[in-house]
Amino acid sequence: MSIKPEIVVANDADAVAATAAQRITDAAGQAIAARGQFTLVLSGGRTPEATYGILARANPPIAIDWSRTFLFFGDERFVPHDDPRSNFRMAKRCLLARSTVPVANVFPIATDLESPAACAADYARRMAEFFDVSPDDPPPAFDLILLGLGDDGHTASLFPGAAALDENREWVTRSPPGTLPPPVDRVTMTYPLINAAREVMFLVTGANKHVPLTEVLQRQVEPSVRPAAGVRPAHGKLIWIIDHAAAGA
Ligand code: 6PG
Numbered sequence: 001m002s003i004k005p006e007i008v009v010a011n012d013a014d015a016v017a018a019t020a021a022q023r024i025t026d027a028a029g030q031a032i033a034a035r036g037q038f039t040l041v042l043s044g045g046r047t048p049e050a051t052y053g054i055l056a057r058a059n060p061p062i063a064i065d066w067s068r069t070f071l072f073f074g075d076e077r078f079v080p081h082d083d084p085r086s087n088f089r090m091a092k093r094c095l096l097a098r099s100t101v102p103v104a105n106v107f108p109i110a111t112d113l114e115s116p117a118a119c120a121a122d123y124a125r126r127m128a129e130f131f132d133v134s135p136d137d138p139p140p141a142f143d144l145i146l147l148g149l150g151d152d153g154h155t156a157s158l159f160p161g162a163a164a165l166d167e168n169r170e171w172v173t174r175s176p177p178g179t180l181p182p183p184v185d186r187v188t189m190t191y192p193l194i195n196a197a198r199e200v201m202f203l204v205t206g207a208n209k210h211v212p213l214t215e216v217l218q219r220q221v222e223p224s225v226r227p228a229a230g231v232r233p234a235h236g237k238l239i240w241i242i243d244h245a246a247a248g249a
């Protein structure tokens with residue numbers, strides 16, 4: 001049984017970013033106090049850029065102990081890390097290059113192997129090594145996974161109707177391009193891994209997200225149609241931080 005989501009409606013995109021940055025900082029403090037480390041999964045797209053910018057500035061009370069924080073990626077485009085479409089490049093520009101995050105604490109999804117499938121298997125292996133488990137074990141529980149919502153209801157690189165939605169064992173898989181840009185192959189975390197997290201936080205802004213957001217929040221729709229609807233952490237918290245435009249308020 002998944003827990004009922006918490007929905008926070010902020011005024012605008014800036015308020016969403018400020019709220020998210022504070023929540024992420026609080027989650028970091030709690031995880032570090034409880035387990036000595038904070039495992040955070042970053043999302044791609046444009047929406048989290050402002051949140052990453054606030055986290056990078058590290059102005060108390062928003063100041064994460066980066067030495068104990070380990071950063072992973074929910075999905076990646078199968079392009080070089082310096083390509084403008086790369087999610088890693090965005091995180092580097094907005095957060096990593098502007099903060100004191102140690103390079104050794106950052107786990108990008110490799111995109112220089114022969115195929116997206118090889119990159120997915122490699123990422124699961126590196127994750128298993130980090131958590132000191134086997135990739136054949138049930139997925140590890142990240143402290144916090146950040147996600148976005150596409151206009152078509154996709155999240156991470158889980159696209160409507162895609163085979164990746166049916167993956168019920170692997171933690172990471174390949175995903176062919178969806179219908180929205182950029183039209184590139186992807187590597188993505190799967191539902192089993194996402195739904196094992198202690199906390200999942202969606203950041204959603206803009207009127208173009210209103211329809212998919214409403215359908216997902218009202219649970220009116222199947223994950224095959226709006227893949228974000230398949231995000232239901234089994235034991236963890238689910239939080240949506242959205243702005244008035246997306247809420248239609
Ligand atoms: C990606 C993403 C994707 C993103 C949504 C929302 O690599 O494309 O991780 O799931 O979060 O498409 O993107 P925006 O924030 O740009 O609207």
